Every structure is written in structure tokens, then in C-alpha cells.
Amino acid sequence: MTDLHTDAVRWDAVQRRDSAFDGVFYYSVRTTGVFCRPSCAARTALRRNVAFHASCTDAEAAGFRPCLRCRPDLPPLAERQAAAVAKACALIDASAQALDLDTLAAACGMSKFHFHRIFKAHTGITPKAYAAARRAARVTEQLDNGTSVTDAIYAAGFNSSGRFYASADGRLGMTPTRYRQGGNGETIRFAIGACSLGAILVAATGKGICAILIGDDPDVLARDLQDRFPHALLEGADAAFDRTVALVVGFVEAPRIGLTLPLDVRGTAFQQRVWEALRAIPAGVTVSYAELAARVGVPTGARAVAGACAANPVAVAIPCHRVVRNDGALSGYRWGVERKRILLDRESAID
Numbered sequence: 064m065t066d067l068h069t070d071a072v073r074w075d076a077v078q079r080r081d082s083a084f085d086g087v088f089y090y091s092v093r094t095t096g097v098f099c100r101p102s103c104a105a106r107t108a109l110r111r112n113v114a115f116h117a118s119c120t121d122a123e124a125a126g127f128r129p130c131l132r133c134r135p136d137l138p139p140l141a142e143r144q145a146a147a148v149a150k151a152c153a154l155i156d157a158s159a160q161a162l163d164l165d166t167l168a169a170a171c172g173m174s175k176f177h178f179h180r181i182f183k184a185h186t187g188i189t190p191k192a193y194a195a196a197r198r199a200a201r202v203t204e205q206l207d208n209g210t211s212v213t214d215a216i217y218a219a220g221f222n223s224s225g226r227f228y229a230s231a232d233g234r235l236g237m238t239p240t241r242y243r244q245g246g247n248g249e250t251i252r253f254a255i256g257a258c259s260l261g262a263i264l265v266a267a268t269g270k271g272i273c274a275i276l277i278g279d280d281p282d283v284l285a286r287d288l289q290d291r292f293p294h295a296l297l298e299g300a301d302a303a304f305d306r307t308v309a310l311v312v313g314f315v316e317a318p319r320i321g322l323t324l325p326l327d328v329r330g331t332a333f334q335q336r337v338w339e340a341l342r343a344i345p346a347g348v349t350v351s352y353a354e355l356a357a358r359v360g361v362p363t364g365a366r367a368v369a370g371a372c373a374a375n376p377v378a379v380a381i382p383c384h385r386v387v388r389n390d391g392a393l394s395g396y397r398w399g400v401e402r403k404r405i406l407l408d409r410e411s412a413i414d
Contacts, residue, residue, distance in 0.1 A: 091127040098122035103133035145172040254300035271325030337371035
């Protein structure tokens with residue numbers, strides 16, 4: 064490692080504290096007797112006191128000890144944090160009871176404030192929200208297996224049925240009993256209209272719009288709705304609901320009028336976060352999947368974000384058409400890329 068140009072590049076990386084070089088090489092400081100990662104936050108040493116090493120073993124063989132600040136002898140900080148978060152998630156998943164923040168933080172060797180910040184940075188949600196989502200998922204699994212509603216609630220870690228029912232509608236999209244019955248008893252009104260993009264189906268529960276589907280064949284759209292809610296009571300809409308359909312169609316044709324309708328969309332905690340982020344994107348603006356992943360707190364989760372976009376049940380109301388590839392190209396729209404292009408063209412023409 065004596066090539067002057069290579070050393071010059073490494074020295075530049077040390078001065079910039081460039082984490083991209085972590086693990087590629089290490090540097091030692093003669094006056095302190097320690098060796099560090101290139102990204103170490105310690106005060107930069109004088110160049111004449113610095114030497115470079117290909118590995119920790121080489122640095123230790125030369126008589127240097129690991130820096131206690133950047134810990135070059137341990138995995139990179141991001142990996143250690145990810146491992147701690149994974150450990151916390153595993154503890155939450157395995158525990159029949161809710162674990163408090165102090166317990167989780169202590170298990171990961173962090174203060175509770177630092178642990179809370181790291182957990183949210185890596186997962187996009189708080190430990191409390193993750194635990195609540197996992198408990199709700201366990202209720203769902205128990206109900207699917209035929210367990211009684213009461214037993215399912217307590218088996219999932221809720222210490223009272225009242226605490227579960229307070230949030231059940233938001234997590235299951237219906238009451239636990241109706242969920243176990245496959246949505247039996249849920250009434251959904253729907254109507255199919257026409258717009259410049261083809262046939263459009265709008266459906267709603269008593270809480271809000273639960274589906275906006277676009278396609279070429281009205282019968283296919285109706286079957287899609289039945290597949291989504293196989294045991295619900297589907298009713299043809301009345302004149303009042305036709306006005307809601309007209310609002311949706313009007314928005315498709317002229318995005319400048321806006322669309323403000325109550326929604327009743329059912330998805331995982333992660334999908335809900337992505338859908339909320341989508342609704343915050345203004346008309347006429349596009350973001351990449353990577354940008355959207357960063358907005359929901361999962362900067363490496365572009366693929367998962369794309370999956371959440373694909374699961375969006377309400378076209379245009381949750382504007383997944385405003386997400387494009389990193390190079391700006393259009394792809395991945397469940398109602399057709401050409402429809403996506405038309406929607407974006409119309410929105411870009413808004414003054």
C-alpha cells in the first residue's frame with residue numbers, strides 16, 4: 064500500500080470522513096497509537112503521523128489499538144444499529160405481553176431515547192407502533208385459525224378487550240367478529256361509470272371510499288370488487304352516491320378541481336405510511352420510489368414501497384401514479400402505464 068496516488072485518495076477520504084471507504088482500508092495515527100475507520104469523527108490528525116492499513120489485523124500487527132470512538136474492530140455502525148433493531152423486533156414478536164421502551168432499550172444496550180430514535184430511523188415507525196401492528200396481526204392470525212374473538216385478543220397480548228376494540232377498526236378495517244366471518248355483514252355501495260380512461264368503479268363503506276378501480280371492462284371491475292370483499296353485501300348505489308362517483312370522474316378529467324373524500328382503506332402499517340406519503344405529493348409533482356422510501360423513513364426500501372403502491376386500492380385518491388422510476392421513466396401502474404401518462408400530463412398542465 065505504498066502507491067502515492069492510492070494514499071492520496073485515502074487521505075482525501077479521511078479528511079472528508081467518507082463512510083463509503085469504511086472497511087476498504089483503515090488508518091493509524093502514530094502520536095495516539097490507535098487506528099480508525101476513514102469516517103471516524105475524531106479530530107483529523109496531521110498527515111505525517113498517518114499510515115494506512117488494509118485490515119484491522121495489519122494495523123494491530125503494526126502495534127496500534129482500535130479507536131474507542133469509531134470501533135473499527137466491530138461491524139460498521141449502521142450494521143450494528145440494524146442488528147439491534149432486528150433484535151428488538153424479534154423480542155417484540157416473541158413476547159406475549161407488551162414490552163416497555165426501557166426493557167427493549169436495555170436489551171439492545173442503548174438509552175431509551177437513543178434506541179427510540181434508531182428504531183424509527185430504521186423501520187419508519189416507533190417501537191410502540193410496531194408492537195401494536197404485530198399484536199393486531201396476531202389477532203388476525205388467531206381469527207383466521209378459528210379462535211374465538213375474546214381468546215384471540217388476549218392471546219395476542221392485549222390485556223383488555225376494550226384496548227383492542229379502541230383500535231380494531233383501523234387495523235382490520237372492520238370489527239373482529241366481521242373479520243372472522245370474512246366481512247359478512249359489511250355493506251359496500253358501489254357504482255360503475257365511464258371516464259376518458261375507461262370504465263371506473265367507485266365503492267364505499269359507511270366510513271368512506273374503499274375502492275376506486277379503473278379498467279376496460281366493467282364486468283371485470285365488478286368481479287375485482289367481489290374478490291376484495293367476498294362476504295360483504297354489495298349494493299348498487301343510489302342517486303346520492305352517484306354524486307360521489309361524479310366527483311371522482313371530474314377529478315380524473317380535471318385534476319385542478321382536487322379530490323377530498325373520506326377513505327376507508329385497509330392495509331398493513333407500512334402500506335398505510337406509504338399511502339399517507341403519497342397523498343402528500345401535490346398534483347403536478349412526481350417523486351421516485353427511492354425518494355418516497357426516504358420520506359417514509361426506509362431509505363433502502365424502494366422495492367417495498369413499490370409493493371405498497373401496487374397494493375393501493377383507490378386509484379387517483381391515493382395518487383400512486385405520481386411515483387416514477389429513478390430515471391424519471393414511467394412504470395409499475397396497476398391500471399396501465401398509458402393511463403399513468405395521461406394523468407401526469409393532465410396534472411402537469413395545471414397552472
